[in-house]
Structure formats: structure tokens, C-alpha cells
Amino acid sequence: MNKVSLSFLFVAITLFSTLFAQKATVSGKVDHKTQLRYSSIVVNQVKGNTLVPVDTATIDEKGNYKSILEVQQPTLFVAKFMPSQNEITYWFLLPKEKVTLNYQVDLYPILVGVKGSKNMEVFRGFTDKNKDVELLNREYPVADDVRKKEIEKEFINLYPKVQNDIKEYILENKNVLMSAFIVTCFDQEFAKYVSLYESVRDALIKEYPNDPYVKNIDERLKKSLFEGSLAPDIVMDSPDGKKLKLSDLRGKVVLIDFWASWCGPCRRENPNVVKLYEKYKDKGFEIFSVSLDKDKTAWIKAIKDDNLKWTNHVSDLKYWSSEAAKLYGVSSIPSTVLIDKEGRVIAKNLRGRDLELKMKEIFGE
Numbered sequence: 001m002n003k004v005s006l007s008f009l010f011v012a013i014t015l016f017s018t019l020f021a022q023k024a025t026v027s028g029k030v031d032h033k034t035q036l037r038y039s040s041i042v043v044n045q046v047k048g049n050t051l052v053p054v055d056t057a058t059i060d061e062k063g064n065y066k067s068i069l070e071v072q073q074p075t076l077f078v079a080k081f082m083p084s085q086n087e088i089t090y091w092f093l094l095p096k097e098k099v100t101l102n103y104q105v106d107l108y109p110i111l112v113g114v115k116g117s118k119n120m121e122v123f124r125g126f127t128d129k130n131k132d133v134e135l136l137n138r139e140y141p142v143a144d145d146v147r148k149k150e151i152e153k154e155f156i157n158l159y160p161k162v163q164n165d166i167k168e169y170i171l172e173n174k175n176v177l178m179s180a181f182i183v184t185c186f187d188q189e190f191a192k193y194v195s196l197y198e199s200v201r202d203a204l205i206k207e208y209p210n211d212p213y214v215k216n217i218d219e220r221l222k223k224s225l226f227e228g229s230l231a232p233d234i235v236m237d238s239p240d241g242k243k244l245k246l247s248d249l250r251g252k253v254v255l256i257d258f259w260a261s262w263c264g265p266c267r268r269e270n271p272n273v274v275k276l277y278e279k280y281k282d283k284g285f286e287i288f289s290v291s292l293d294k295d296k297t298a299w300i301k302a303i304k305d306d307n308l309k310w311t312n313h314v315s316d317l318k319y320w321s322s323e324a325a326k327l328y329g330v331s332s333i334p335s336t337v338l339i340d341k342e343g344r345v346i347a348k349n350l351r352g353r354d355l356e357l358k359m360k361e362i363f364g365e
Contacts, residue, residue: 022095027066028102030059030081030109037105038081043067043091046076056082071095074119074177074211081109092119092178107138119178126182129165132158167196174203180213191226198230223329225348231256231339234290234324236314239300244288244314251341252286253362255355258325258335260292261302266334269351270306276359277310283363284341290324291315292333 030038040058044051054077057067069077071093081087087108093099099120102113111127114120127134136158140151167186170179183200186193201217208214222232234246234256246256257273259266277287287310293299294317303313316323322330328337338346338358350358 022070022072024069024071024093024095024097024099025066026057026069026091026093026099026101027064028100028113030063030065030103030105031112032063032105036061036063038084038087038109040082041065041067042080042082043069044078044080045069046078051078069093071097074208076181076213090123090181092123092181093117094119107135118176122173122176122178123182125169125173126166126185129169130162130185133162167193170196171199174200177204177208177211177213180204180208180211180217183217190220190224194221194224194226194229197221222327225328225337225345227345227347229345231337231343231345232327234288234314234327236290236316236324238311238314239296239303244312246288247343249286249288249312250343252284253280253341253346254339255285255287256328256337256339257287257289258292258328258330258333259289260333261295261298262293263333267302267306269334270308272352272355274307274309276356280359280363281310285359285363286310286312288312289314290322291317292319292322292325292330293317294319 026043030041032038036059038059040056042053043055043057045054055067055069057065059065072095074092074094077091077093079089079091081089089103089109089111091099091101094117097117099117100113100115101111101120103109104112110131111120111124114124133155136151136155140148143151163186166182170183173179179200183193183197186196190197197217198221201214201221204211204214205218221229225231231246235243238244246254255273255276259270261267273287277285287308289303289308289310289312291299291313293302293315296315296317299315299317302308314324324330328335334351335348336350336355337348338350338355340346346362347358
């Protein structure tokens with residue numbers, strides 16, 4: 001059974017040794033409806049691909065707890081309610097914050113109150129919207145066969161609504177850094193929710209350019225290139241040393257063509273590309289050729305020999321280490337990406353007859 005759950009990002013967090021240690025305080029109450037189930041909260045910081053224990057907060061007989069943590073930048077913590085170890089929650093803290101987080105225990109600890117942190121308020125809103133799905137997922141493994149069938153039917157009816165509610169909630173809070181974490185609940189359907197990831201990235205990237213979660217989304221979007229996703233910009237030198245930008249061609253349908261003078265299949269494909277350019281250039285079609293050459297003379301000679309008449313030829317002459325090739329995840333050539341007038345991907349790796357048919361579909365005969 002699928003579920004809306006946080007597949008949280010284990011990403012490297014760079015710690016700046018020049019910064020003085022700063023403290024963040026988390027305190028609150030764990031309200032047990034029945035008997036006391038949890039005795040402490042073990043707080044783990046996410047570092048790379050591991051969880052590093054950094055504190056243990058004792059839960060007293062009245063349910064109160066307190067944890068003081070070193071936080072030098074926005075930091076994700078995984079808090080485990082002991083002794084179960086399977087009951088976890090997430091704390092996303094900023095330096096110097098004093099946060100109150102109250103939990104109510106039923107089948108599992110549910111965050112019911114937040115003070116002092118906009119990020120954790122947004123996280124609580126997410127958990128509220130996901131609560132019914134989470135309850136079904138927790139009940140399912142221990143249910144009998146009859147109840148499991150009932151849960152499956154309930155889930156089918158509930159899941160799409162919860163997904164949509166969470167999507168809209170993220171959009172409402174896209175300017176809050178916590179949204180870069182929450183949006184990962186859609187990771188298994190990334191292609192379907194590309195525009196949502198773009199909205200979060202675009203809302204946060206200027207204010208938090210070095211945040212690891214925002215950077216992770218940005219890098220994933222650049223490398224994924226799903227249909228409808230925004231193609232990352234390419235800025236590179238032409239043969240005469242002029243800086244050319246892919247984004248300057250907005251308003252035209254553009255074929256980004258990765259090739260090289262030494263690539264036989266590329267050179268054999270060039271006559272077809274030239275033919276399509278001549279046919280559709282006056283209808284709003286342009287070609288942006290990215291060469292993986294390392295010999296500038298050979299690159300220029302191939303442009304002339306193959307009659308590649310368009311002006312948008314670029315290369316950094318780094319061969320397979322081409323920055324544009326790495327940006328687009330190109331591992332073989334010829335490789336193409338066709339983008340629309342807004343710079344969004346229409347199709348990838350179209351050549352020959354397939355490219356010709358797509359051009360007819362876009363421009364007509």
C-alpha cells in the first residue's frame with residue numbers, strides 16, 4: 001500500500017567551523033491518554049546519510065521534557081520516542097529558537113501544539129492533513145483480513161484528497177523553509193509534481209541559496225528534465241568567445257543539440273537537423289548546439305563542413321567534463337532536448353524521423 005509519508009532527505013550539511021556554537025531550545029509536554037508509554041526522547045541530527053545522537057530529553061511523570069541543542073544553521077533533527085524507537089518525529093530548528101512542541105499520545109505521538117517556530121507550525125499543519133492516512137497505515141499491519149480489505153477501500157477513497165490537500169497546503173506555505181522538507185512526501189511521484197517542486201524552489205532559492213534541502217530540489221529539477229519541467233539555463237562561449245545564453249531564445253521553440261566533431265553518429269544526423277532548421281526557422285524554430293569538443297579548431301571546422309548555419313554554437317571545450325552536459329545529465333551523444341517558447345521540456349532524444357514528426361506536430365507542414 002502506498003502512503004503519504006516523509007521520505008526525508010539525508011543530505012550533507014556543511015558546518016562552518018568559524019561560527020560560534022548557538023543554542024536552540026525545545027521543550028513541551030507529551031500527554032499520555034492512558035499509561036505512560038515513553039520515558040525519553042532521543043534527538044538525532046541528520047548528517048550525511050546517518051543519524052547522529054546529540055541529546056536525550058527525559059520525559060518526567062507529568063510528561064514534561066526539555067532539550068538544548070547546538071544549531072548553527074537551519075537543521076533537521078529526528079526525535080525518537082523511547083523505548084519504542086519506531087515512533088519518530090521531526091524537528092526543524094533555526095539558531096537561537098526557543099520552541100514549545102506539545103504531543104498527544106494515542107496510537108502514536110501526534111504534534112498538537114507549537115509555539116516559537118513558523119517552520120514547526122507548518123510541519124504541524126502537514127501532520128494534521130496526513131493524520132487519517134497515517135492512522136490507516138498504522139492499523140493495517142495488525143488488522144485481520146476483513147479489516148484489511150476495508151482499510152484498502154478507505155485508503156483508495158481518502159488518498160487522492162489528502163494528496164491534493166497537502167499539495168495546496170505546500171503552495172500556501174511555499175515561502176517557509178519547512179516546505180522544502182515537506183514536499184519530499186511526493187518524491188515517489190516526482191514527475192507528476194514537478195511544478196510543485198518548482199514553486200517551492202523558486203520561492204526559497206533567493207533567500208536560502210545555500211540551504212541543503214533547497215539546493216537538493218534545485219539540482220534534482222535541473223537533472224530530471226521531465227516533460228513540462230523548466231530546462232536549466234546554459235551560458236557558454238561561442239567560437240568567437242561571445243557569451244551565449246539559452247534563455248535569450250525564449251519565445252522560440254529550441255532544439256538543444258549535444259554533439260561533437262569527433263562523434264560519427266552526430267555528424268551523420270547533422271544533415272537532418274540542417275534540413276529541419278531551414279524548414280522551420282522562419283516559424284519560430286532555433287537550434288542551440290552544445291559541443292563536447294576539446295579541440296577548438298576541429299569544432300569550428302565541423303560547423304563549417306556540415307553547414308550548421310545557425311549562430312547558437314557553444315562549448316567550454318571540456319570534452320565529457322562539459323558543464324552543460326553534466327547539468328543535463330548527458331552521458332552519450334548525440335543527445336537532444338526540445339523545449340517550448342517558455343523554456344519547458346517538450347521531449348528528449350528525438351532524432352531522425354521522430355524529430356521530424358514532432359516538428360510537424362508543432363509547426364505543421
